Amino acid sequence: MFGAxxxxxxxxxxxxxxxxxFMAEGSIYTAALMEHNAHPDYKYEMEHPTHTHEGVNPSCGxxxxxxxxxxxxxxxxxxxxxxxxxVSLASADIMADLITDEPVEEAKRLCDLFMKMxxxxxxxxxLEDLGEAAELKSIALMPARVKCAELGWRTLDxxxxxSIQAETAKEEL
Amino acid sequence: MAExxxxxxxxxxxxxxxxxxxxxxxxxxxxxxDNPYKKDFPLLATKPSLAFLDSAATAQRPAVVxxxxxxxxxxxxxxxxxxxxxxxxxxxxxxxxxxxxxxxxLGLTDADACDIVFCRNASEALNIVAASYGASVLGAGDEVxxxxxxxxxxxxxxxxxCERTGAKLVYMYVGxxxxxxxEEMRAKIGxxxxxxxxxxxxxxxxxxxxxxxxxxxxxxYGATMVVDGAQSVPHLQVxxxxxxxxxxxxSAHKAFGPLGIGVLWGRHxxxxxxxxxxxxxxxxxxxxxxxxxxxxxPEKFEAGTxxxxxxxxxxxxxxxxxxxxxxxIQMRESALVHTxxxxxxxxxxxxxxxxEDPALHHGVISFNVCGIHxxxxxSILDMDNVxxxxxxxxxxPLLTHLGIESCCRASLAFYNDxxxxxxxxxxxxxxxxxxxx
Numbered sequence: 369m370f371g372a373x374x375x376x377x378x379x380x381x382x383x384x385x386x387x388x389x390f391m392a393e394g395s396i397y398t399a400a401l402m403e404h405n406a407h408p409d410y411k412y413e414m415e416h417p418t419h420t421h422e423g424v425n426p427s428c429g430x431x432x433x434x435x436x437x438x439x440x441x442x443x444x445x446x447x448x449x450x451x452x453x454x455v456s457l458a459s460a461d462i463m464a465d466l467i468t469d470e471p472v473e474e475a476k477r478l479c480d481l482f483m484k485m486x487x488x489x490x491x492x493x494x495l496e497d498l499g500e501a502a503e504l505k506s507i508a509l510m511p512a513r514v515k516c517a518e519l520g521w522r523t524l525d526x527x528x529x530x531s532i533q534a535e536t537a538k539e540e541l
Numbered sequence: 542m543a544e545x546x547x548x549x550x551x552x553x554x555x556x557x558x559x560x561x562x563x564x565x566x567x568x569x570x571x572x573x574x575d576n577p578y579k580k581d582f583p584l585l586a587t588k589p590s591l592a593f594l595d596s597a598a599t600a601q602r603p604a605v606v607x608x609x610x611x612x613x614x615x616x617x618x619x620x621x622x623x624x625x626x627x628x629x630x631x632x633x634x635x636x637x638x639x640x641x642x643x644x645x646x647l648g649l650t651d652a653d654a655c656d657i658v659f660c661r662n663a664s665e666a667l668n669i670v671a672a673s674y675g676a677s678v679l680g681a682g683d684e685v686x687x688x689x690x691x692x693x694x695x696x697x698x699x700x701x702x703c704e705r706t707g708a709k710l711v712y713m714y715v716g717x718x719x720x721x722x723x724e725e726m727r728a729k730i731g732x733x734x735x736x737x738x739x740x741x742x743x744x745x746x747x748x749x750x751x752x753x754x755x756x757x758x759x760x761x762y763g764a765t766m767v768v769d770g771a772q773s774v775p776h777l778q779v780x781x782x783x784x785x786x787x788x789x790x791x792s793a794h795k796a797f798g799p800l801g802i803g804v805l806w807g808r809h810x811x812x813x814x815x816x817x818x819x820x821x822x823x824x825x826x827x828x829x830x831x832x833x834x835x836x837x838x839p840e841k842f843e844a845g846t847x848x849x850x851x852x853x854x855x856x857x858x859x860x861x862x863x864x865x866x867x868x869x870i871q872m873r874e875s876a877l878v879h880t881x882x883x884x885x886x887x888x889x890x891x892x893x894x895x896x897e898d899p900a901l902h903h904g905v906i907s908f909n910v911c912g913i914h915x916x917x918x919x920s921i922l923d924m925d926n927v928x929x930x931x932x933x934x935x936x937x938p939l940l941t942h943l944g945i946e947s948c949c950r951a952s953l954a955f956y957n958d959x960x961x962x963x964x965x966x967x968x969x970x971x972x973x974x975x976x977x978x
Binding site: 395396397402405406427428429455510513 | 917
């Protein structure tokens with residue numbers, strides 16, 4: 369009665385014209401995004417994270433827990449769990465892929481770059497560094513969905529800010 | 542006729558109550574292909590590819606309403622009430638005429654126009670009742686009883702006044718079918734209840750609450766009955782005397798009128814005894830350095846310059862609705878809701894929220910697409926020019942009660958037709974296809 373869903377795949381609805389399955393130019397629902405949503409490689413519970421933080425969009429119910437394993441200033445592992453819309457989950461998966469094996473400073477730079485892209489201020493050259501995440505560029509045109517795309521990155525930013533601050537404090541000792 | 546077959550097929554699933562309306566609706570379904578109303582609404586007329594299915598959030602306005610707004614500014618613009626010259630007198634007359642019209646619209650007479658308070662929207666109207674009336678009658682140990690299906694606008698004002706006065710906020714819950722039972726009303730309303738407040742029609746479930754029954758139970762215990770009519774006025778003829786309620790609020794913008802105009806009606810003796818909500822210009826009789834004497838109702842609740850053009854345009858919106866007529870409105874909406882629910886039920890990846898019987902949905906159909914977040918559904922439908930609402934619909938406690946975080950909502954008005962439903966169904970197949978390629 370109240371929307372409990374058990375159905376998975378339905379016959380008959382996939383006979384849509386091919387072009388309708390792929391999005392109009394500027395859409396955020398690209399093949400890459402749909403792939404990351406359907407098969408998120410980085411959506412699992414990490415065994416021994418050094419950092420964990422929860423990010424929530426209260427108005428949509430997007431809720432992810434991001435975990436990092438940072439060793440000697442390198443993000444050796446990034447993973448997340450939680451639930452949310454395709455945009456929030458795919459964006460988090462793309463992000464985890466991008467920052468894995470990167471130094472903390474590089475992860476921070478990419479994070480800032482992503483936010484710059486969302487504000488519509490990144491150059492084409494800068495966008496190249498973001499790889500698949502650059503496909504979310506047009507989210508800038510959908511203000512209602514910006515916070516979905518940003519969720520993973522905002523959560524990462526909080527962790528990195530803490531991590532960098534802790535490192536700085538250690539060096540100063 | 543393509544629409545007729547699924548209607549008759551779907552009728553097998555109906556309850557007795559729904560069958561009569563279903564039969565009546567199916568007769569009218571063919572009429573949904575012809576739509577004499579869309580042309581009256583400039584936005585709909587100029588965007589023929591748009592399926593606007595979000596009228597429960599805000600309706601579209603007909604040209605006569607837009608013309609009225611412009612006409613006010615072009616022919617009678619002046620500050621109403623206080624000016625002693627002809628223009629101001631005209632503006633004042635326009636407000637008074639609209640006030641009287643609203644009174645008649647709610648089943649009252651012109652003589653009751655003084656109990657019609659204009660404000661910004663239903664939210665503000667309900668805030669006036671909670672803050673001015675609620676705060677003056679509530680104390681520790683008292684209870685305010687509302688339903689779990691309330692829009693935040695009829696929930697947070699009560700949370701606030703309960704916090705201030707030490708009163709307790711009590712909820713009446715809906716059953717599995719989304720309906721509020723008499724048993725639940727009687728379990729929650731009692732001698733400690735001072736105020737009962739309920740949505741006439743739910744903005745998520747689309748169900749109509751039995752306001753007459755609620756009011757009679759509330760009055761048994763001497764409690765005051767407040768009604769949020771934001772979602773009922775566009776679909777149901779309201780008579781506040783017949784419902785026997787004490788306060789009734791609605792928004793003009795959901796009833797094809799302008800944005801920014803709300804209406805509060807209250808029993809005269811209650812409005813008269815209440816302190817003002819906002820204070821300032823226009824709401825006083827006399828002012829000294831340290832004190833003021835309030836103007837009589839309704840001016841007491843109308844501080845500052847009113848949106849007279851909007852009030853004048855509301856008059857035009859009510860005229861338009863009355864010309865279309867509730868009979869035509871309900872016949873079309875009933876046929877639209879029956880068709881839409883039936884076609885949604887044919888998509889086995891869609892789950893409808895609320896009663897199965899279309900006759901119980903007043904223009905509102907909430908649903909979820911299995912495994913796909915409502916925001917994705919809405920964004921993808923938007924690419925196909927289908928406008929629906931997705932989220933918690935300002936009714937988070939209800940969604941929590943239903944065990945869901947968010948849902949999609951298609952809401953219909955008489956200006957929709959079968960092409961809008963076709964676009965929604967095709968769009969949902971597109972959504973499903975994108976996620977299951």
